[in-house]
Amino acid sequence: MKVGIPRALFYYYYFPFWKTFFESLGQEVVLSGPTNKKILKDGIKTTVDDACLPVKVFHGHVVELCKKTDVIFIPRIVSIEPGKYICPKFLGLPDMVKNNINGLPLIIDSELNLYKSKQNIFKHIFEIGQFFQKSKLQTFLAYCKARKKHKKYVEKIKKFGMISSVLERKDQNDIEKCDIEKSKYKKIMLLGHPYNIFDHYINMNLIKKLQKNKIELITFEMVQENDIIKGSKKLNKQLFWTLGENILGSAYYYLDNKMVDGVIHVAAFGCGPDSLVGELLEKRIAKEYKLPFLYINLDEQSGEAGFNTRLEAFLDILEGRNNFEGNISSHG
Ligand code: SF4
Structure with missing residues (x-):
């Protein structure tokens, strides 16, 4: 069959x-x-x-x-x-x-x-x-x-x-040889559900655009389980949803240990869990970590020009912080 x-x-x-x-x-x-x-x-x-x-x-x-x-x-x-x-x-x-x-x-x-x-x-x-x-x-x-x-x-x-570099290999039986590009420049935590992050059509090739700018990306699937558990202890209350808790746990762990230069949260229009996770993330990043943060809300009407402009602004902030550390807004 x-x-x-x-x-x-x-x-x-x-x-x-x-x-x-x-x-x-x-x-x-x-x-x-x-x-x-x-x-x-x-x-x-x-x-x-x-x-x-x-x-x-x-x-x-x-x-x-x-x-x-x-x-x-x-x-x-x-x-x-x-x-x-x-x-x-x-x-x-x-x-x-x-x-x-x-x-x-x-x-x-x-x-x-x-x-x-x-x-x-x-x-x-x-x-x-x-x-x-x-x-x-x-x-x-x-x-x-x-x-x-x-x-x-x-x-x-x-x-x-990245999930995509493993899943998109032509030969699925040969996942040993994934050639993943390693860090060249800044490290960004790219957060969201994998079906938003790795569907290149709905997110307008976000990963390629970031990698073109020599950004190393971390997604929550790449974080070790123990580290996610440590990070999620920062939550006042456990979340009901597996994916939401993994996203927040991995973010808090990386942020606490100063392992990233900025955060992008990719959410989907019409998603209840995403709006809660996004709210918690944005507030904590602005208050405690003061790092550049970009919130992207995907919907079927998303226009690529506006999307690119916001992404460029975020990358400019990231770059600017190299030169003017501490004197720049954390919002892309
Ligand atoms: S509502 Fe949110 S968490 Fe649920 S399937 Fe849709 S995008 Fe995923």
């Missing part, structure tokens, strides 16, 4: 896992193409107006896969670690897609809920195995292979950097 995986949302975390898992079960994986104008347009057309931008983009990718696949994988993700939830939009995603898009192939919408225990992963994977009429043993072996791949993927990101 051809199993479609939309190149959106949790693709950025779990694609190596999912690909290995489905292929080990004897299925063919079809990935939608990188986001483009048509995918975005289809996503906007098929979703409700007040959905966040990444959910709209996800719908566009599903539309692209409809005619190319026998089944599309849209897991109902509730929680990816004990004691914490994921944004509720993920929970309702399969229902939203089924309601919004006509002509869908079969959908695998097995629930992933690790809130109570990590062991619940087996319920999730055995349900998928059953869909393909595989035995528990076959499914378990495919899971072990996929888990190994995922572990390697996470290690590479922590060791070498």
Whole structure:
């Protein structure tokens, strides 16, 4: 069977896992193409107006896969670690897609809920195995292979950097040789959900633009888990959401240890968790760390000219602080 995986949302975390898992079960994986104008347009057309931008983009990718696949994988993700939830939009995603898009192939919408225990992963994977009429043993072996791949993927990101430089390698089996550009100039913490940071179309090639200016980038996936935990102790109250807490924890750790020269927060229009995280970040950076900070809010109408101007202004501030340290606004 051809199993479609939309190149959106949790693709950025779990694609190596999912690909290995489905292929080990004897299925063919079809990935939608990188986001483009048509995918975005289809996503906007098929979703409700007040959905966040990444959910709209996800719908566009599903539309692209409809005619190319026998089944599309849209897991109902509730929680990816004990004691914490994921944004509720993920929970309702399969229902939203089924309601919004006509002509869908079969959908695998097995629930992933690790809130109570990590062991619940087996319920999730055995349900998928059953869909393909595989035995528990076959499914378990495919899971072990996929888990190994995922572990390697996470290690590479922590060791070498950016998700995109690992995921976008032509040869997915060869993630050993990622050639990551290392620091040349200033170090910026680039914060936000990976589906905003690494979707080059919706963020207008932000990463390339920054790297062209010889900026070294740190994203929260590159921060060691222990450091994120240390950083998140600065929060007055634990957040409900895994990704929000990882973003803030890694930011506070790097800021406290004076390991970055500035921060960019990329948020999506219509995202509740992003607005809370953005508010907490901006206030603390202005009050305690006094570093250049740029808030970018992505939406389907974002114009590139205005975006470039704000980015250039931020880079000028960063550069200016070299010469006039302490006498410059922290806002880009
Ligand atoms: S966290 Fe925000 S951007 Fe992500 S799915 Fe939820 S509402 Fe959308």
